[in-house]
Amino acid sequence: MIRAIIAVPVLQMLILVPAVTFEVKRIDLAVIDSDRSQASRELIAKLTGSSFFVVTASPSNITEAESMLFAGDADMALVIPSDFSEGLAGVTRPRLQVLVDAVNATSAQLSWNYLVQVVRDFNREVILNKGTPAGISGGSGAAAAGSMTPASSGGTIASAGSIPGLSVSPRYWYNPTLNYKYYMLPGVLVILITAIGLMMSGLNLVREKESGTIEQINVTPVMKWELIASKVIPFFFIGLLDLALGLSIGWLAFNIPFEGSLLLFFACAAIFLVAVLGLALFFSTMASTQQQFLFVAFFFVMIFILMSGIFTPTESMPLWAQQFNWANPVAYLMRINRMVMLKGSGFHEIAADMGMLTVLAVSFLALAIRAYRKRA
């Protein structure tokens, strides 16, 4: 048990934080170069030089490229038509075709954006070198994706070259290097204590039902709140301990910034733990076997975590989902953790979320005490 209490947070942080990411780091590109000119070679060199793209194949025709997308051997196929260099010279309008495997819509979108950036760069150089404002226009198609289109088909790629003088340089606040780990780590910490809070205490109470010790307790004058407290308190501290462990791992292994107040961070986690422990004990008063309890608890863990906004912003969820999140303690802590850790938000910024979390904690705990029956 003690080994699990220490090993679980360490492993979870070390595995989940680097693994759960939407970053696209390597795009396998199949290139059909029908032009075979200096210009087309330059474009390909520019793509492979960007660190995202790896040319894994050079199919001879579009059918072959499509079957590579279908088989998953390529993430993206780029078709350079035979009149590409002529087009750049101003004879015709130069065009490129891109096919993207959009089974994973997010990575398809990102890959497309990366490609557009590289082509835009390339285009600007062409314009600067030759002085001819020949824009490349491209057509993209989402392959093997049904209705998911990664980007509007046939969008004109080139445009930067045509608006000289206006340059936009974004500055990303609170996570300047757009490090995905910084975004995920506060969320993984929440997952960690959710699992501990929702599983361990509830299982403990149901196990007492199974072994029969609970009957001996029920025949004593112990008060219901005393019994529930005895099941909350140990796991409350185990949860906080694991949170501290997880946070230390984040600091040691991932060098996560911590902008806000540690005290506030742990205070919110403490309220959250009371909420999930109360809910777990409520479930366990209804279950008579560990199996029943685990089934229910696992269901709620999944729902709470996936709807909490850990991967996708809650604001873009359907209205009913946002309404559900009023009663989802994980959603509150998810937001609080990120705000406190990355933005350094203080009490005033998170007071509303903290208040709601407190309401949930009190309600769930009261529910558990009420539902517990000392006699049938």
Add this chain to the structure above:
Amino acid sequence: MDREKVIEVKDLVKRFGSFTANDRLTFDVYRGEIFGFLGANGAGKTTAMRILCGLSRPTSGKVMVAGIDASRRPEVIKKRIGYMSQRFSLYEDLTVRENIELYGGIYGMTMKEIVPRREALLERLSFTAYGDTLIGSLPLGLRQKLAFAVAVFHEPEIVFLDEPTSGVDPVTRRQFWEMIYETASRGITVFVTTHYMDEAEYCDRITIMSEGRIVALDTPSALLSQYGTASVEELFVKIARPQKTGV
């Protein structure tokens, strides 16, 4: 005879849906006696005992335990009784001493009261060597004796024992009954269910239940002469006659 009644049961009925587990039970238990509750498996002994302990709500009828109404104020009764369930129910991952401390504490005893009484108890049971042993690693006979000792550790008025000797060897059973006698001699009323008929003869009075009803209630000797049988076992077979359930 103006002996004090510690348990008064009148027309107790307990139904689970359409099944009647206890059908109009009426009996009294006097202070300091050993009251045996006999019956085949499924006769309704455990159900009745759970109601007396405040673990289960009676459907109807009057149940007074230690002068308190069991259907209205079960939590008050719980302070005055001890209970040892059919299933072994001390914490196996705590030591002998820790279990005693836990239950002593639950009944409101302070460590100052618990420690000397605990050590005296371990001494009396020759358990001192096992004091820091996890319950889970003790043999069954020792565990049962310990469970009984824990059930009376807070000096209750009544102790309820639900088939306390099932599964233990004859030597341990004998020692167990010596503990029961010793407890009764301290003035604690012992309410015990059993299906060992020889044990019934150790009781001051016995009740025989069959299919949710009380079919006999008196001292063992009075019942034997009334039905003209030589042993309680013979008597039981003669009058209990379970129709659906086998022993």
